[in-house]
């Protein structure tokens with residue numbers, strides 16, 4: 369099997385710490401399989417899964433058959449699956465025992481010059497132990513990279529500490545901080561839309577845009593992740609990373625090139641120009657919610673507090689809505705409304721850009737704005753709502769959509785975000801990964817909000833599962849004469 373030229377990659381060893389974990393089984397290994405199936409991986413590419421469970425490589429492959437296979441059904445092929453499994457090795461290592469890293473030394477030492485990726489799909493508390501372990505074992509070569517899953521810390525201080533510890537072992541150019549939203553095609557398409565078309569740039573500013581909404585709504589609840597989620601909450605789990613990354617890509621100035629440093633420089637500027645929210649202002653500009661029992665998709669859902677592993681008196685928020693503002697010439701006065709929640713009515717990640725309405729309507733109709741709606745999931749759609757005269761004698765205007773449906777426009781299959789991200793790490797392209805300064809700036813904005821919630825003892829407002837969150841979320845946006853998309857005519 370030889371990789372197609374366009375995608376040719378150097379031989380690599382991908383070491384997955386947390387190799388038996390949920391992310392590895394559901395996303396990382398399937399992502400690598402898809403690219404293997406499409407013959408985009410070099411023959412000399414190994415995937416070394418590392419975890420504590422005592423198991424042989426053969427037993428691990430049987431486990432993959434039970435777990436990973438169901439996630440690759442759409443492209444399952446017996447021969448491809450068998451040759452993919454040939455790439456896999458499993459090592460049982462207790463990462464807190466330095467002597468056990470010797471197993472990695474032996475395996476990686478067989479091909480010392482390869483690109484080596486240490487992918488840390490573990491709890492953040494283990495990041496520095498693993499970095500220290502691979503460094504002490506002499507495993508970090510010039511060709512090595514480390515990839516880390518979010519959340520990077522739980523506040524500014526812990527994020528700085530983790531980054532300092534990483535910096536003792538790896539250079540910034542070797543560190544790949546993952547926000548899987550950046551690997552989604554439609555997120556990259558936001559940049560294509562903004563910087564590949566002349567049309568939008570002149571109107572992409574305060575003079576023409578009245579407000580921007582970004583929603584990441586999930587129907588899933590806490591599921592089996594209470595151990596992580598109950599001391600994390602929606603603000604740290606979703607807002608600090610995914611939502612802020614979407615905001616930044618929407619708001620950044622055009623970078624001078626697509627070079628990773630040029631793009632990151634512009635992103636950091638936006639994070640640093642977010643208007644600080646602290647003290648009592650937080651009470652006016654944010655809403656915390658927590659789901660109580662209800663019905664999602666026709667199925668009963670138990671309250672967050674009654675879920676396995678969640679403290680019965682938990683104050684963790686499963687919903688956040690907030691108003692952010694950017695202090696810059698381009699965006700002064702334009703509210704960015706962000707919201708995310710679990711066990712909501714619909715699964716939808718969507719950006720809505722509301723343009724200003726016509727200053728005076730000569731038609732017999734309310735002044736409704738043109739809207740650009742960018743839906744990232746479940747479908748990938750961009751639509752522009754304009755007004756046109758409906759058929760008939762009367763001059764009656766109707767809203768019509770100029771639609772771009774990616775499934776119809778492009779023949780290629782929809783990729784999962786991790787495919788692109790994993791290959792970029794192996795290639796050494798950092799464009800879609802966060803620089804330490806971005807992480808620091810994002811926590812620097814989030815920390816005072818969380819502190820203020822603590823200071824004023826802001827308890828999450830209950831909302832029934834299967835709704836759009838607490839009514840306070842609608843009230844927050846209504847104060848600015850706006851409404852969430854589903855509430856608008």
Ligand code: BG6
Pocket residue numbers: 586605717
């Ligand atoms: C993860 C969060 O980063 O993103 C999860 O930890 C959330 O809580 C998930 O469910 C959502 O990702 P996606 O790609 O399904 O929208």
